[in-house]
Amino acid sequence: MTTEAVARRIDAFGLPRIGAGLGGLKFAEVKEVLNAVADGGDVRLIVLIPSGAMSV
Numbered sequence: 827m828t829t830e831a832v833a834r835r836i837d838a839f840g841l842p843r844i845g846a847g848l849g850g851l852k853f854a855e856v857k858e859v860l861n862a863v864a865d866g867g868d869v870r871l872i873v874l875i876p877s878g879a880m881s882v
Contacts, residue, residue: 828869838870 831839846853857873864871 828863828867828871831869836869838872840872840874842874 831837843853843856845851845856860871860873
């Protein structure tokens with residue numbers, strides 16, 4: 827994902843708390859992986875956290 831962003835000259839992108847909803851993972855663990863991927867890279871990852879619960 828970051829390789830493609832660099833190729834397209836994108837310096838930052840936002841993503842949801844992937845894996846922490848229906849995936850059932852603990853976001854603290856997912857965050858560690860995201861930090862390891864982004865650490866020292868040319869692309870900044872921004873995790874978007876909803877301000878309220880969504881009702882359906």
